[in-house]
Amino acid sequence: MIRxxxxxxxSVQDPAWVRGGAIALxxxxxxxxxxxxxxxxxxxxxRKGADAYWAALRNPETLDAVRLTLLAALLxxxxxxxxxxxxxxxxxxxxxxxxxxxxxxxxxxxxxxxxVSGLVYVLLFGxxxxxxxxLQAHGFRIIFAVPGIVLATVFVTFPFIARxxxxxxxxxxxxxxxxxxxxxxxxxxxxWRVTLPNIKWGLLYGIILCNARxxxxxxxxxxxxxxxxGQTTTVPLQVEMLYNEYNFVAAFAVASMxxxxxxxxxxxxxxxxxxxxxxxxxxx
Amino acid sequence: MNIEVRNIEKRYGSFTAxxxxxxxxxxxxxxxxxxxxxxxxxxxxxxxxxLENADQGQVLFGCEDASHRHARYRGVGFVFQxxxxxxxxxxxxxxxxxxxxxxxxxxxxxxxxxxxxxxxLKLVQLDWLGGRMPSELPGGQRQRVALARALAVxxxxxxxDEPFGALDANVRSELRQWxxxxxxxxxxxxxxxxxxxxxxxxxxxxxxxxxxxxxxxSGSPDEVYDHPASPFVYRxxxxxxIFQVAGGSSLYVRPHxxxxxxxxxxxxxxxxxxxxRSVGAIxxxxxxxxxxxxxxxxxxxxxxxxxxxxxxxKTLYIRPRASKQYTAAAEI
Ligand SMILES: Nc1ncnc2c1ncn2[C@@H]1O[C@H](COP(=O)(O)OP(=O)(O)OP(=O)(O)O)[C@@H](O)[C@H]1O
Ligand SMILES: [Mg+2]
Numbered sequence: 323m324i325r326x327x328x329x330x331x332x333s334v335q336d337p338a339w340v341r342g343g344a345i346a347l348x349x350x351x352x353x354x355x356x357x358x359x360x361x362x363x364x365x366x367x368x369r370k371g372a373d374a375y376w377a378a379l380r381n382p383e384t385l386d387a388v389r390l391t392l393l394a395a396l397l398x399x400x401x402x403x404x405x406x407x408x409x410x411x412x413x414x415x416x417x418x419x420x421x422x423x424x425x426x427x428x429x430x431x432x433x434x435x436x437x438v439s440g441l442v443y444v445l446l447f448g449x450x451x452x453x454x455x456x457l458q459a460h461g462f463r464i465i466f467a468v469p470g471i472v473l474a475t476v477f478v479t480f481p482f483i484a485r486x487x488x489x490x491x492x493x494x495x496x497x498x499x500x501x502x503x504x505x506x507x508x509x510x511x512x513x514w515r516v517t518l519p520n521i522k523w524g525l526l527y528g529i530i531l532c533n534a535r536x537x538x539x540x541x542x543x544x545x546x547x548x549x550x551x552g553q554t555t556t557v558p559l560q561v562e563m564l565y566n567e568y569n570f571v572a573a574f575a576v577a578s579m580x581x582x583x584x585x586x587x588x589x590x591x592x593x594x595x596x597x598x599x600x601x602x603x604x605x606x
Numbered sequence: 607m608n609i610e611v612r613n614i615e616k617r618y619g620s621f622t623a624x625x626x627x628x629x630x631x632x633x634x635x636x637x638x639x640x641x642x643x644x645x646x647x648x649x650x651x652x653x654x655x656x657l658e659n660a661d662q663g664q665v666l667f668g669c670e671d672a673s674h675r676h677a678r679y680r681g682v683g684f685v686f687q688x689x690x691x692x693x694x695x696x697x698x699x700x701x702x703x704x705x706x707x708x709x710x711x712x713x714x715x716x717x718x719x720x721x722x723x724x725x726x727l728k729l730v731q732l733d734w735l736g737g738r739m740p741s742e743l744p745g746g747q748r749q750r751v752a753l754a755r756a757l758a759v760x761x762x763x764x765x766x767d768e769p770f771g772a773l774d775a776n777v778r779s780e781l782r783q784w785x786x787x788x789x790x791x792x793x794x795x796x797x798x799x800x801x802x803x804x805x806x807x808x809x810x811x812x813x814x815x816x817x818x819x820x821x822x823x824s825g826s827p828d829e830v831y832d833h834p835a836s837p838f839v840y841r842x843x844x845x846x847x848i849f850q851v852a853g854g855s856s857l858y859v860r861p862h863x864x865x866x867x868x869x870x871x872x873x874x875x876x877x878x879x880x881x882x883r884s885v886g887a888i889x890x891x892x893x894x895x896x897x898x899x900x901x902x903x904x905x906x907x908x909x910x911x912x913x914x915x916x917x918x919x920k921t922l923y924i925r926p927r928a929s930k931q932y933t934a935a936a937e938i
Pocket of ligand 2: 647648649767799
């Protein structure tokens with residue numbers, strides 16, 4: 323509206339110096355808290371030259387940490403995509419008692435500190451925990467082992483996909499699904515041919531965010547990991563351990579991987595946003 | 607094949623959306639479900655389609671009780687008010703959908719599907735648009751695509767929920783005449799929901815008037831318009847002028863059922879003009895009867911309004927030409 327009326331625009335907009343000042347301030351702030359640290363990471367990582375940098379990345383322990391991080395992230399994405407889809411389907415398309423409680427539960431991992439969620443798993447599955455003795459008796463190890471790390475990662479990243487899908491599915495309603503059913507499609511065909519294509523950009527967006535968070539998670543994983551070198555250290559934990567050993571070049575080299583991951587995530591996120599907007603398939 | 611609903615009841619919590627509704631929709635006819643907002647039209651249509659379950663009662667397709675048959679197997683076509691086209695599929699793929707999801711044994715071959723979709727596109731006069739996405743089409747064309755999609759599976763029954771509700775007036779009247787012609791061509795038993803009186807009277811063979819979860823009256827458009835069974839139907843179908851008469855009953859007169867005279871005339875009552883305006887070819891006059899009744903709305907043609915020199919404050923003489931009498935009990 324405002325755009326089409328030049329006079330109106332002039333009268334409702336603030337003077338140029340206010341606008342310019344605000345933008346400059348924001349840029350300054352972003353530079354200080356986002357950009358400088360990013361550059362510092364790479365500068366520290368390359369302080370002793372490219373060879374030292376590559377050596378740090380090729381260290382077997384680092385590679386193990388990368389493998390574990392990839393595994394945990396992959397499982398978290400798969401699990402949360404499946405359950406996020408089911409939860410948002412149920413919430414968006416049906417009205418049932420307890421629906422609002424379910425919505426709040428999905429947000430729970432955002433509300434509690436990751437450290438607390440890690441501790442809860444220790445309380446549940448740890449040696450002194452509720453299920454600990456039973457698990458030990460049957461030879462399962464969850465805390466201070468890979469399953470604990472995966473569980474903690476799944477927990478802290480659960481909301482990302484569901485949060486993305488619920489408003490999208492609510493906005494789209496059930497008309498298209500009902501059309502499909504009346505036309506003779508079964509539940510499976512309706513899901514694959516109608517529901518999923520309509521939410522694919524939202525789903526992809528959620529997966530990207532979920533993956534980024536899963537790879538970067540520190541707090542919850544740190545509690546359940548036990549920091550066993552080459553076995554239960556993920557990339558962020560590896561960074562911390564190297565740093566605590568005053569091995570700054572290696573610490574920052576590994577940290578730079580996470581920084582690159584962040585940049586890739588940003589790019590992918592923008593691409594998906596752009597695609598989704600072009601096809602009008604994202605809520606809001 | 608007749609479609610019958612028998613003693614259908616539907617409640618949402620303590621609210622009764624449909625209360626004991628029974629009706630036979632005749633084979634091959636185009637029936638209109640007409641009623642004000644919230645009268646239960648959509649609910650009834652969705653129950654017939656199987657998209658909603660009735661709390662009580664039966665839906666019969668011919669002699670077969672379809673009440674417990676899943677929507678998927680009812681063989682109906684459903685057209686939604688907001689089209690509900692598959693937004694990520696082309697027009698062609700939308701129409702082909704019902705054929706592609708058939709079990710392999712019943713599925714037509716690719717070339718048969720192509721032929722059929724092209725025939726349907728021609729039927730709805732959109733044969734050059736198969737490759738477009740629904741979002742690129744204006745509302746009227748989208749709704750025709752939705753209709754072609756519904757017809758692709760050769761439904762036994764076609765259900766349309768306010769198919770023209772979201773369109774502007776011109777497209778609307780064009781499309782409803784087109785629907786009438788299409789129905790004359792293919793003769794599939796059809797039920798369409800509307801709250802537009804003119805639309806129902808113009809397009810349908812049978813009108814079913816609903817109010818507050820009940821059927822008030824059904825019959826041909828003329829029957830319903832000329833002989834409204836209740837004061838509600840009378841008032842819903844058009845403006846009503848109401849005169850109290852002796853014995854507690856009331857006389858209902860349509861605005862166009864008055865003779866209007868400029869001078870005193872035997873049997874006519876005197877009334878003062880409150881205002882007048884012309885709407886197209888019609889002259890509409892608001893009058894206050896001198897005997898102190900409720901204000902009246904009267905319609906004549908524009909020319910006679912002009913020749914009588916109707917202005918505010920002038921006294922006219924009016925006489926009902928046709929009327930309908932209802933007892934006080936019917937009015938509740
Ligand atoms: N899922 C539901 N939950 C609760 N109430 C409902 C539900 N669906 C419909 N109703 C109520 O039932 C009544 C009838 O609804 P219905 O949609 O059949 O009316 P309608 O005649 O189609 O009206 P409209 O012309 O506005 O579409 C309405 O009062 C509506 O609020
Ligand atoms: Mg409705």
